[in-house]
Amino acid sequence: xxxxxxxxxxxxxxxxxxxxxxxxxxxxxxxxxxxxxxxxxxxxxxxxxxxxxxxxxxxxxxxxxxxxxxxxxxxxxxxxxxxxxxxxxxxxxxxxxxxxxxxxxxxxxxxxxxxxxxxxxxxxxxxxxxxxxxxxxxxxxxxxxxxxxxxxxxxxxxxxxxxx
Numbered sequence: 001x002x003x004x005x006x007x008x009x010x011x012x013x014x015x016x017x018x019x020x021x022x023x024x025x026x027x028x029x030x031x032x033x034x035x036x037x038x039x040x041x042x043x044x045x046x047x048x049x050x051x052x053x054x055x056x057x058x059x060x061x062x063x064x065x066x067x068x069x070x071x072x073x074x075x076x077x078x079x080x081x082x083x084x085x086x087x088x089x090x091x092x093x094x095x096x097x098x099x100x101x102x103x104x105x106x107x108x109x110x111x112x113x114x115x116x117x118x119x120x121x122x123x124x125x126x127x128x129x130x131x132x133x134x135x136x137x138x139x140x141x142x143x144x145x146x147x148x149x150x151x152x153x154x155x156x157x158x159x160x161x162x163x164x
Contacts, residue, residue: 034089035082043112044082047135050157051080051090056140058155073153076160086117116142 037045054077059070076093078100083089088107091100103123107116115134122128133142133153141154 033083035084040082041109043109043114046112047109047114048080048082051077051135053078053160054157055160056155057158058140058153060144060153061151062149063151073155088116112136 037048040048056073056075056077058073060073061070062068078091078093080091081089083104086106086108087104090103090105092103093099094101105116105118105121105123107114109115113134113136116131118129118131120128120130127146130145130150131142133140133144135157138157139155140157141152143152144150
C-alpha cells in the first residue's frame, strides 16, 4: 500500500506533464485553431484563396555556386490558413507523406504583399531556417538560409489543374 500512493502521484505528475507539453506543442505549431475567416483583411483573404490547391514551381540557387545552373524546386500547397497574429499554416504535400503536412511560419503583410519572415525558425523534421519570401500575383521570390547554406528562390504559383 505504501508503494501505490507514490506511484499514483508519479503517474499523475507524468500525465500532467505530457498534457502540458502536448498543449504547448499544439499551440506553438498552430495545429488546430484557425482564425475566423470573417476577421481576415481583404489582402489576407485573397492570399488564402489564391494559395488553395496550388504548386509553387520554380528554382533555387546556392550562394557560392552562382556559376551553376539554378536547381528546380516544387512545393505543392493544399491550403494556407491564418492561425495567429502573424502566424500562417501552410498545408503542403511533401516529405513522402500521404496527405498534407502542416508548417506554421511567421508571415506579415506589407500592403497587398504577404511575406514569410522566418528567423532561425524550427520546422519539425526539417531543421532550422531563416527566410524572406514574398508573394505577388502569380509569382514568389526570396532568400533562404539553412545552417551554413543559403541562397535565392523564385518561381510561379500555378493552380494544380495547370501545374506540371
